[in-house]
Amino acid sequence: xxxxxxLTALVSACLGWGRMPPGPLGLLSVGLGLLLGxxxxxxxxxxxxxxxxxxxSSLGGVNAVLKFWGSLALLLLCVLSASALPGxxxxxxxxxxxxxxxxxxxxxYLSLLALPAxxxxxxxxxxxxxxxxxxAGVLNIPLFxxxxxxxxxxxxxxxxxxxxxxxxxxxxxxxxxxxxxxxxIAVLRRAHVPALAVELMYLIYRYIxxxxxxxxxxxxxxxxxLGYDGFRLSVRTTGSIYANLLARSFKRAGACFxxxxxxxxxxEIRFLEREKxxxxxxxxxxxxxxxxxxxLSLLAx
Amino acid sequence: MAKxxxxxxxxxxxxxxxxxxxxxxxxxxxxxxxxxxxxxxxQCAVWGVVCLPFLAAGLVxxxxxxxxxxxxxxxxxxxxxxxxxxxxxxxxSVTGSCSHMTGTGLAAILFGPFQVSVLGIIVLLxxxxxxxxxxxxxxxxxxxxxxxxxxxxxWALYMLCKKLKVNRKVSIFLAACLGxxxxxxxxxxxLAAAYPSEAGGFFASAVKFLGVFAPTQLPLAIIEGIxxxxxxxxxETYAKPELRDIGFLEEVG
Numbered sequence: 001x002x003x004x005x006x007l008t009a010l011v012s013a014c015l016g017w018g019r020m021p022p023g024p025l026g027l028l029s030v031g032l033g034l035l036l037g038x039x040x041x042x043x044x045x046x047x048x049x050x051x052x053x054x055x056x057s058s059l060g061g062v063n064a065v066l067k068f069w070g071s072l073a074l075l076l077l078c079v080l081s082a083s084a085l086p087g088x089x090x091x092x093x094x095x096x097x098x099x100x101x102x103x104x105x106x107x108x109y110l111s112l113l114a115l116p117a118x119x120x121x122x123x124x125x126x127x128x129x130x131x132x133x134x135x136a137g138v139l140n141i142p143l144f145x146x147x148x149x150x151x152x153x154x155x156x157x158x159x160x161x162x163x164x165x166x167x168x169x170x171x172x173x174x175x176x177x178x179x180x181x182x183x184x185i186a187v188l189r190r191a192h193v194p195a196l197a198v199e200l201m202y203l204i205y206r207y208i209x210x211x212x213x214x215x216x217x218x219x220x221x222x223x224x225x226l227g228y229d230g231f232r233l234s235v236r237t238t239g240s241i242y243a244n245l246l247a248r249s250f251k252r253a254g255a256c257f258x259x260x261x262x263x264x265x266x267x268e269i270r271f272l273e274r275e276k277x278x279x280x281x282x283x284x285x286x287x288x289x290x291x292x293x294x295x296l297s298l299l300a301x
Numbered sequence: 302m303a304k305x306x307x308x309x310x311x312x313x314x315x316x317x318x319x320x321x322x323x324x325x326x327x328x329x330x331x332x333x334x335x336x337x338x339x340x341x342x343x344q345c346a347v348w349g350v351v352c353l354p355f356l357a358a359g360l361v362x363x364x365x366x367x368x369x370x371x372x373x374x375x376x377x378x379x380x381x382x383x384x385x386x387x388x389x390x391x392x393x394s395v396t397g398s399c400s401h402m403t404g405t406g407l408a409a410i411l412f413g414p415f416q417v418s419v420l421g422i423i424v425l426l427x428x429x430x431x432x433x434x435x436x437x438x439x440x441x442x443x444x445x446x447x448x449x450x451x452x453x454x455x456w457a458l459y460m461l462c463k464k465l466k467v468n469r470k471v472s473i474f475l476a477a478c479l480g481x482x483x484x485x486x487x488x489x490x491x492l493a494a495a496y497p498s499e500a501g502g503f504f505a506s507a508v509k510f511l512g513v514f515a516p517t518q519l520p521l522a523i524i525e526g527i528x529x530x531x532x533x534x535x536x537e538t539y540a541k542p543e544l545r546d547i548g549f550l551e552e553v554g
Contacts, residue, residue, distance in 0.1 A: 048389075048431055048432075050430070050431050050432065050433065051431050072437065075337070075338070075437065075438060076342070076438070078338060079338055079340075079341070079342045079345070079438050080342045087338070112433060115433045115434075116336040116337070116433060119333075119334065119335075119336050119339075120336060120339075122513050122514060122517070123339075123492065123510065123513065123514075125513050126492075126506070126509040126510045126512070126513045127496055129509070130498045130499065130501065130505065130509065151499065153499060154498075154499065157496070161339065161496070164338050164339075165336055165337065165338040165339050166338075167338060168337040168338020168339075168436065168438060169336065169337045169338060169433070169436070171337075171338075172337045172429065172430075172433070172436055172437060173433070175430070176429075176430045176431070176433070181427070181430065181431065184430065194360055196360060196363060196364055196367070196374075197360065197419065197423065199374065199378075200374070200377065200378050200381060200419070200420070200423055201423055201426075201427075203374070203375065203378030203379075203381075203382075204378050204381040204382045204385065204423060204424070204427065205382075205427070206382075207378055207379050207381075207382035208382045208385055208386060208427075210382070211379075211382050211383060211386040212386055215386060215390065228393070231393055234393035235392075235393050235524065235527055235528065235531070236531060238392055238393055238528060238531075239527070239528045239530075239531025239532050239535065240531060240535050242387055242528065242531075242532045242535075243531065243532040243533070243534075243535025243536045243539075243540075244535065244539075245383065245386070245387075246380075246383050246532065246536060246540070247535075247536055247539060247540030247543055249379045249382070249383055250376060250379060250540065250543035251540075251543065252379070253372075253375045253376050253378070253379040254372070254375075256375055257371075257372045257375045260375075261371075267367075267371065267374075
């Protein structure tokens with residue numbers, strides 16, 4: 001992941017230019033780049049590593065309704081706030097809560113955090129640089145008879161956006177790394193999301209695993225027959241595997257429907273949900289977090 | 302003719318080349334999902350509201366289909382799972398970077414744009430929670446660009462090509478590839494609307510976002526187009542009955 005490292009170093013150098021002496025800034029940028037480059041090992045091992053981690057989380061016993069609406073409220077506070085403070089605080093707190101409280105391995109958590117890095121870094125470049133008639137910024141490159149420059153205002157805005165995004169992603173991870181999908185869907189059903197959509201969600205979630213399984217078999221079969229030898233062949237193989245996957249999934253759907261119909265399926269699937277009462281500790285923790293974040297976002301004004 | 306380049310021109314071409322090489326090889330893990338917390342709250346709400354009529358139309362359509370034929374629900378669910386699965390898998394790429402198909406064009410061609418809107422928002426929610434692509438606050442904006450605007454464009458283009466009797470493979474390729482590019486343009490415009498640049502405003506910002514994402518999105522769109530052609534031709538050769546089930550082959554017979 002050399003590219004992620006270089007991009008990170010580039011963006012952090014642009015962010016800090018003119019605010020820090022070049023020496024330490026250079027060191028900091030290179031350090032950050034190396035850190036993210038090492039962490040950002042984009043593993044595709046289990047296609048659904050988040051799902052596996054959520055099933056194993058120690059926070060699995062916490063009431064799902066509380067987790068869902070709590071994380072969503074924190075997320076909203078983070079997005080609504082005008083300062084970077086709530087974002088940074090949430091990134092830290094949610095990280096500690098997920099890693100210590102939920103016992104998600106630290107390395108897994110950090111490499112998940114590096115996932116949205118591509119989007120964040122590339123769009124940060126667009127936010128930082130702008131083209132104008134005069135070299136108005138702290139960092140200027142002549143271009144087209146004008147100047148491509150980084151202004152202090154753009155630096156501040158980009159830093160704010162990055163902090164808020166980090167905080168928001170941490171809130172999302174607290175939810176997704178501690179709550180299995182089935183429980184989230186149950187919360188949505190209680191929130192009166194249309195029954196048809198809830199039904200579709202349950203079925204889609206189930207079928208994802210069937211399809212991933214089918215795909216793995218076909219992929220291994222193709223690979224053992226040199227199906228991915230060279231770019232042209234890879235594209236061809238991938239395309240035929242996807243076509244076959246879709247065709248087989250439709251055949252499978254027929255079988256599934258027959259099986260469900262023979263078990264009295266009448267358009268509604270209900271699952272037995274284990275009751276997880278809201279413990280006072282959990283409620284207090286959620287309330288504390290909300291008050292803290294709210295307070296921090298008020299501090300900005 | 303062969304005038305010497307000025308220093309600035311050379312520097313410009315150099316910078317752009319280096320930059321595009323970087324970005325083209327960047328880990329483009331579906332770089333066009335707007336990430337969680339990236340949009341201001343107002344924009345999130347606006348895009349969510351914009352999506353509602355399309356979703357309502359989609360739900361009503363699906364409900365009607367399901368009432369007539371209950372098996373359709375299972376087929377739709379399988380299709381949704383299929384879109385999710387192909388968007389989570391790596392596809393071959395020239396630069397060795399990690400890219401994923403979006404499935405927008407494929408789904409629109411197979412199922413029509415309105416059903417795709419409902420499937421799309423579910424798939425995007427799953428992607429946000431299970432794959433950390435996109436997010437809950439940016440769900441509305443992502444749904445609009447990837448599950449509404451892109452599919453409608455791809456589908457309209459496909460229908461237009463069919464009317465004009467363009468070669469089938471070419472029309473599938475065009476619909477998928479340009480549908481992808483259209484999605485990327487819409488997303489760039491959404492980002493520009495959220496963060497207009499101080500100097501040039503909305504348009505300058507749009508050009509910037511289009512520019513930085515172009516190196517990752519252009520090759521992706523072409524590969525997506527080729528893959529979609531291979532997939533649909535493959536389906537037509539060995540899954541005719543299933544295609545008839547979802548109403549794709551009606552007119553072909």
